Amino acid sequence: MMEKANNWQSTADRILARVVAVQMQADEGAPVRDLVSTDEANRVLHHSLLAIMRHRAVLDWCIDRVAARDVRPRLRRVLRWGLCQLLYMESLPPAVAVDTCVRFVKRRHDVREAGFVNAVMRRLADAGRERLLADVAREAPPHVRLELGEALYRRWAARFPGDELERLAHLCLVPAPVIVRLRRGAPMPQLECLTPVVPPPWAQEEMLWSCLDAAAFFRSPEHARSDFYIQDPATLLAPRLLAVRPGERVGDLCAAPGGKALALAEALGSVSGLFCLDRSLHRIRLVLENFAPSGGCHAVVGDAAMPPFPPRSFDAVLLDVPCSNTGVLRRRPDVRWRFSSLALAELVALQGGILRGTADLVRPGGRLVYSTCSIEPEENGAQVRRFLAERGDYLLDRDEEVLPGPDHDGAYAALLRRQG
Template sequence: MAPMLAVQAVEPYANGRVLAWAALQQSERDEAFLQEIFADFDSRHHLSAAERALAVDIASGVVRRRRTLDRILESRVARPRSQTEPELWQILRMGACQLLFARTPQHAAVAATVELCRLLGRERWTGFVNGILRSICRLTELSPDAPATAGPSRSTLPINGGGWLPLNEDIFPDPITDRVAWFGDVFSLPSVLAARWVARMDDPTLIRTGFYCCEPPTVAIRVNQLASTTESVAEQLTKAGCEVLPGHLPQSLLLPRSQRIDLLPGWSDGCWSVQDESAMHAGLLLAPRPGEQILDLCAAPGGKSAHLAELSEDKALITACDVSDRRLHRVRDNARRLKLQSVHTRLISRDGSDLPAGPFDAVLVDAPCTNTGVLARRPEARWRFSEQSQQELIVLQTRLLFEAIQRLRPGGRVVYSTCSIEPAENIGVVRAVMSALPQLQLAQQSEHLPGQPADGAWQCMLRSPN
């Protein structure tokens, strides 16, 4: 077996597929998020925006669809996977992802993946890769008299756009008799998460959620109303060649295609930020007002702190806390770019012993969570989910909510927010806190399921007694 290829060995990245391969290798090696990896790579390549977008789409697609891709590849590869080099298997995933889930013509996807082997110095892999990918092409070839199948079955694959791709073999478990295994395989989820969702969701919600979590995400932007208008930003981006769609909120716009955000007009001028619409609801629910003292307990990277400043006309006093000075640097950079003066950062210890005492008029607790509502946007999160890690998070979430409530003035309000759709992290945490503090009032709660219409999230507002 050939020695492992180092990621640095393929610099300066001949094209988007080489960049995608390097990002995937580093993601698995360092357990890092692709978004951070590509941000780091951007200083080390000179690829066009189109090639970078291709790299992001391929790498993200492979991570999102990993279980599905592995299931299909294992049905095509005769030898045990343990006898296939990990780097070669990664290349097969990339090729299969393009064949099944991208708009790349089949012949081009096969040829480009074979060429990737050569660019990586692995000429001996080319015949094997060519054969496996052509076998996948044949899997999608149907005879004219094949019965039409327009929904879940052992031989249909959910694809981008909400459709089902018919295959000419039974690849997956039976969706009726083995629903958890089927759902996990076709929508590429760990078994523990698939079992939970199958148990608690009705069929239409389950299928809709599965599709959304596998789709390439739409980028939502929040227009800084202190610096520009939604109409002006839309016009600027359209003139720059972006496809721009109206959002579901007055201050939001949608960009359907992957973009190098920091190069788009209006970004450096502080006219807008990237934030999903479900996340915007946290600031809207808190409804900060000029003159208020506000605590953002888990502030980094600063999107919600900035939104609170914008909503309060930059006339509140917002204390943005985090346990990492490096992450707080991003909060400060973000506020500076948006020309906001009311956001002030504060480094705190992990045990919370030096949290600002308050009292505060309002507190935002955007708690660390399992990210199960944003699996399309953070595809790695699905593979990091475990019952143990969730229990550890619930302990932290509960402590953070207690800390927030203790810092409220009489009659003050707390918004507790996560991007998880797991009840134990949401209403479960709130009920535990309210059982210990029965004087609290649950004023409002809202659940945002993935794809209805944006990312999944959960928020509630609690009020302290006067």
């Protein structure tokens, strides 16, 4: 028993130190997803970070209620981790969670601060999980209870009726499964760690699986052979709408890391007519890595708002623009705290510039699909309507907004046809 407690303690010590370091970087603007997706990230660290990011509002509300004074950011990071163990992780005995936090602060900071952390953690541990969560349900403001940043809460509350808002917010708190898509031509997998997923209406012809044991999947020969691409079903909406055909010249002009480009290449049956552009050199390298098993692709670093291609270069263009990511909160929980009207306005301007900059690249009679993984109307339907008002030579064929569901993320895609 004693030995088990010591193991917990030393594991908890290591995890807390890493989590606090990563939280600091996240506070400085690095998205959590990028910080945890490194080789050194282990499963527990990953889960702790995502849980803290998901539940930040509730964690802070509980901490502030019992703290007798303002909580310094460096102590708050430790307390968030400790309380997250008590409320949502439950794998660590409460006494170990309290002790880990106190020892960490004593070692890193000073004894007085450790005393403060001890007092807060003890009060939280004494109250216990059930009572703390009942207090949240009864007394916390709705944006805290639903774990949404205030700006995002105000928008969604104005748009979605009460029940739908609750449903959507709760859905966005459920960790997303790892979904893998079998590449065309790859053999049927015989893996116990995969269970088939019923594809959504826009991806009926795809073979999708949910990964029950990601570690076993990543060790499998099927993964080593790149038989699969890890891809939420919502990301298939845009390539399906573009419906490219063999022999076409296709531009994917916000291409990295390349999930949609791979789906386009499969439909084309070849990579020779596919041109992938992205503004980021680092991210275009990811496209090349993802295309390595298929023999590479044309990959270009450039700005889609001023693209390095002559007019009428393509039969079909995919524009999967940078966006606020509000359709993918399950996978990127920190997005809910980063969302702001100012950031949204900047993104809308960037997206508009990319749309305007690429419109001439489509040949008359060709197609352009504009897509996002946002569910905000300004980035989706309103953006497309503004474009159509400016460009009389384009018509909207159809568009579709998918809200996040239990089996897929949220997404938007519009199919635009150039007349002529």
